[in-house]
Amino acid sequence: MELEAARAIAAGIAMGIGALGPGLGIGILSFGAMQSIGRNPEATNLIQTNLILAIALTEAIAIYALVVALVLIFVGVA
Amino acid sequence: MCVAPTVLLPRLDIPVAFPHVQVPPEPIFTEPLFTIGSYEFYLVNTLPSILLADIVLLLLAWSAGRKAKRRMEQYQANPNAVDEKGQDMMVPSGWWNAFEALLEYFYNLIRTVVGPQWVRSVFPLVMTIFLFVLTVNLLHFFPFVDNVGILHCAQPGVAKGFPVTEIGNTGIYRFTFTEEVGAIGATPTYDPELCEAAHHGELEEGQEILYVLAPFLRTGTTDMNLPLAIALTAITAVQIFGVRALGASYFTKFVNLPALSQGGLGYVQFGVGFLEIVSELAKILSFTLRLFGNIFAGMVLLFVIMFLIPIGVPLLFFILEVLIGFIQALVFALLTLSFISVAMVGHGSHDDDHGAHAGAHA
Numbered sequence: 001m002e003l004e005a006a007r008a009i010a011a012g013i014a015m016g017i018g019a020l021g022p023g024l025g026i027g028i029l030s031f032g033a034m035q036s037i038g039r040n041p042e043a044t045n046l047i048q049t050n051l052i053l054a055i056a057l058t059e060a061i062a063i064y065a066l067v068v069a070l071v072l073i074f075v076g077v078a
Numbered sequence: 079m080c081v082a083p084t085v086l087l088p089r090l091d092i093p094v095a096f097p098h099v100q101v102p103p104e105p106i107f108t109e110p111l112f113t114i115g116s117y118e119f120y121l122v123n124t125l126p127s128i129l130l131a132d133i134v135l136l137l138l139a140w141s142a143g144r145k146a147k148r149r150m151e152q153y154q155a156n157p158n159a160v161d162e163k164g165q166d167m168m169v170p171s172g173w174w175n176a177f178e179a180l181l182e183y184f185y186n187l188i189r190t191v192v193g194p195q196w197v198r199s200v201f202p203l204v205m206t207i208f209l210f211v212l213t214v215n216l217l218h219f220f221p222f223v224d225n226v227g228i229l230h231c232a233q234p235g236v237a238k239g240f241p242v243t244e245i246g247n248t249g250i251y252r253f254t255f256t257e258e259v260g261a262i263g264a265t266p267t268y269d270p271e272l273c274e275a276a277h278h279g280e281l282e283e284g285q286e287i288l289y290v291l292a293p294f295l296r297t298g299t300t301d302m303n304l305p306l307a308i309a310l311t312a313i314t315a316v317q318i319f320g321v322r323a324l325g326a327s328y329f330t331k332f333v334n335l336p337a338l339s340q341g342g343l344g345y346v347q348f349g350v351g352f353l354e355i356v357s358e359l360a361k362i363l364s365f366t367l368r369l370f371g372n373i374f375a376g377m378v379l380l381f382v383i384m385f386l387i388p389i390g391v392p393l394l395f396f397i398l399e400v401l402i403g404f405i406q407a408l409v410f411a412l413l414t415l416s417f418i419s420v421a422m423v424g425h426g427s428h429d430d431d432h433g434a435h436a437g438a439h440a
Contacts, residue, residue, distance in 0.1 A: 052412070063375075
């Protein structure tokens with residue numbers, strides 16, 4: 001296989017599988033947050049702040065995959 | 079030396095070139111600024127953009143602060159005076175109002191998290207991180223960022239290049255398409271002599287070389303060095319606040335000698351202490367990659383969308399990127415805040431009055 005083709009496929013796989021887990025995670029987080037806001041609307045501000053933090057931590061995993069994919073595509077390709 | 083806007087319209091013989099994307103920032107000049115030993119220091123294009131962000135932030139803060147001070151003096155001179163809108167002198171307006179609302183929100187948030195005795199020392203750090211990262215991120219949307227710069231000869235193994243044509247007789251160039259080069263550029267063949275000739279404008283008829291663009295400005299956070307620097311500052315500050323709050327006993331979190339005397343589970347606790355050291359290092363890595371990854375990916379996303387559909391649609395993605403720039407600044411500041419509040423709570427003592435934000439671990 002050509003090196004460039006292999007890099008492109010690898011980047012696609014890295015990002016695709018890497019986004020799977022965090023996607024589920026953010027879904028579960030938002031599910032919980034929505035439910036708690038529905039039950040206790042007064043706590044919305046506190047829940048939102050914590051939700052953003054938790055999403056950022058979850059999303060970091062996808063960002064690792066993204067960095068790997070970007071490095072595969074953009075570093076050292078002619 | 080010449081300048082080229084890359085983002086122009088297709089189908090009108092004004093092509094949209096796919097910008098050259100590279101992870102490290104592009105040097106504006108091909109010669110290094112200075113060398114120390116065998117290390118060469120280049121003027122990279124993220125540096126002017128960070129300085130510009132500093133200037134913008136300082137000007138905003140200065141103008142807001144000056145207005146607040148002037149109004150305060152007028153109020154003290156005459157408590158019944160009114161401003162041009164007929165309002166009381168101490169009713170904030172304009173930038174002063176925006177800054178006051180933002181600072182007040184953060185001040186109250188930080189007070190609930192770290193408690194009233196620490197808020198005055200934690201607030202400046204967290205607020206600075208937020209405002210600085212936000213300003214740098216939003217600089218992404220200034221005109222000329224990422225698309226106006228200096229053309230360099232494309233070098234094989236680094237980037238794909240485009241041919242250029244001059245716009246009128248202005249000395250300003252734009253990328254052009256030819257059938258064989260296409261929209262995403264061609265792999266260049268590098269000829270130092272030809273490149274030198276082109277640099278002096280002595281290219282002969284029929285000779286053509288391929289160029290890449292090194293923009294004058296590129297968002298600071300798309301260079302991994304800036305997030306790393308802020309992350310190191312933040313994590314160092316976390317350790318300092320931990321020591322200030324707990325004294326020398328802060329370090330028992332890492333080297334848990336007292337636990338050794340307990341035997342049994344104490345040995346496990348001692349081992350876990352070393353994992354805490356790894357966890358601090360992982361926080362630096364995670365801070366750096368989160369900010370860099372989000373903003374860099376945003377830059378690539380805007381490039382790709384601009385290349386695919388240059389009219390209208392990029393606006394939606396610009397809105398998305400403004401949101402992401404804001405959220406990442408907020409996340410960086412809030413995570414620093416949570417790490418500080420975790421570090422200031424004694425190890426093993428379950429002090430619950432430090433608020434709900436203490437729950438976050440990297």
